Amino acid sequence: MxxxxxxxxxxxxxxxxxxxxxxxxxxxxxxxxxxxxxxxxxxxxxxxxxxxxxxxxxxxxxxxxxxxxxxxxxxxxxxxxxxxxxxRLPLSSWVTLSNYSYILSENSYLFQISVVHWKDDSNSLKQICLVDVETAPDPRWTTIICKNQVNLLKAFTLYWKLLALDIQIGFNNSQYDWRFIVEKAKKLGVLEWMYNQISLKPSSLEKILKWQYQYSAIKVNNRDFHSKHLKIPGYVAIDV
Known part of the structure; x- marks a missing residue:
C-alpha cells in the first residue's frame, strides 16, 4: 500500500x-x-x-x-x-504456558532442597544443600544430611527462620516449589510446626489451611494469573 x-x-x-x-x-x-x-x-x-x-x-x-x-x-x-x-534494545516476545498439569502425587519424595543467600553482591553469602541421604561432598556448598523427609523439612524451616530476609523483592524469586513443600509438610504432619517456627503469629493447622494457605489471583497484565502460596505474617512482599 x-x-x-x-x-x-x-x-x-x-x-x-x-x-x-x-x-x-x-x-x-x-x-x-x-x-x-x-x-x-x-x-x-x-x-x-x-x-x-x-x-x-x-x-x-x-x-x-x-x-x-x-x-x-x-x-x-x-x-x-x-x-x-x-x-536501542532488540525486540523479543514471550508466551504464557497453558494446558499443562501440575503433578502432585502422594508418592512424590522430597529428597533435596538447595538454599542460596545473596546480599548486594554477585557472590553468594552462603550455600546450603539439605539432602535425605549421604552424598559426595562439594566445596561449593555445605551439605547437611537429614536422613528423612521430616528432618529435611524441619532443617529447611530452621534455616529459613534464622536467615530469611524481612523483605522479598519479586514473586518467589527464591524459586522454591512452595506448593509441593506445603502439601508434603501437611501430609507428613509438620506443617503447623513449620509455620509456627517462621511466623510471628503462631496459629493452628486449621487456621493455617483456611487463612494462610491461599490460592490468589495475581494481576500481571490484562490477564489474570493464579498462585497458591503460604502467607507468613511479619514478612513484606514487594512487587508481587
Missing amino acids: PLSIFKTKLVRILSNILNSTSKFEIETISAYPLQGYHAEKKPYIRVRIWNHYDQYNALKAVYTIGMCTASDDLICQYYYRKVACEE
Missing part, C-alpha cells in the same frame, strides 16, 4: 475514533527499523496524541484492524516497543 493511501486511511480511522482531527497530529519521518539490520532508513508515520485517554483509544483502534506500531503499547504482547526504541 502506498504511504499516501496508508496515511489517508490512518487519518480517517483516528478521526472516527477521536471524533476530531484536532486531537492528533501526523507527520512522516524516516528511521531505521528496530528489528534486524537495515542499510537504509524507511518511512514511518508519527502520530502525536495529546492525552493518555485518547492515546489508548487510538492504539486500540489501530490494533483492531491489524496495524502494528513501532512505538507505544496497549498490551504486553508488543513488549514495550517505546522503551525498546529509546534504549
Whole structure:
C-alpha cells in the first residue's frame, strides 16, 4: 500500500475514533527499523496524541484492524516497543504456558532442597544443600544430611527462620516449589510446626489451611494469573 493511501486511511480511522482531527497530529519521518539490520532508513508515520485517554483509544483502534506500531503499547504482547526504541534494545516476545498439569502425587519424595543467600553482591553469602541421604561432598556448598523427609523439612524451616530476609523483592524469586513443600509438610504432619517456627503469629493447622494457605489471583497484565502460596505474617512482599 502506498504511504499516501496508508496515511489517508490512518487519518480517517483516528478521526472516527477521536471524533476530531484536532486531537492528533501526523507527520512522516524516516528511521531505521528496530528489528534486524537495515542499510537504509524507511518511512514511518508519527502520530502525536495529546492525552493518555485518547492515546489508548487510538492504539486500540489501530490494533483492531491489524496495524502494528513501532512505538507505544496497549498490551504486553508488543513488549514495550517505546522503551525498546529509546534504549536501542532488540525486540523479543514471550508466551504464557497453558494446558499443562501440575503433578502432585502422594508418592512424590522430597529428597533435596538447595538454599542460596545473596546480599548486594554477585557472590553468594552462603550455600546450603539439605539432602535425605549421604552424598559426595562439594566445596561449593555445605551439605547437611537429614536422613528423612521430616528432618529435611524441619532443617529447611530452621534455616529459613534464622536467615530469611524481612523483605522479598519479586514473586518467589527464591524459586522454591512452595506448593509441593506445603502439601508434603501437611501430609507428613509438620506443617503447623513449620509455620509456627517462621511466623510471628503462631496459629493452628486449621487456621493455617483456611487463612494462610491461599490460592490468589495475581494481576500481571490484562490477564489474570493464579498462585497458591503460604502467607507468613511479619514478612513484606514487594512487587508481587
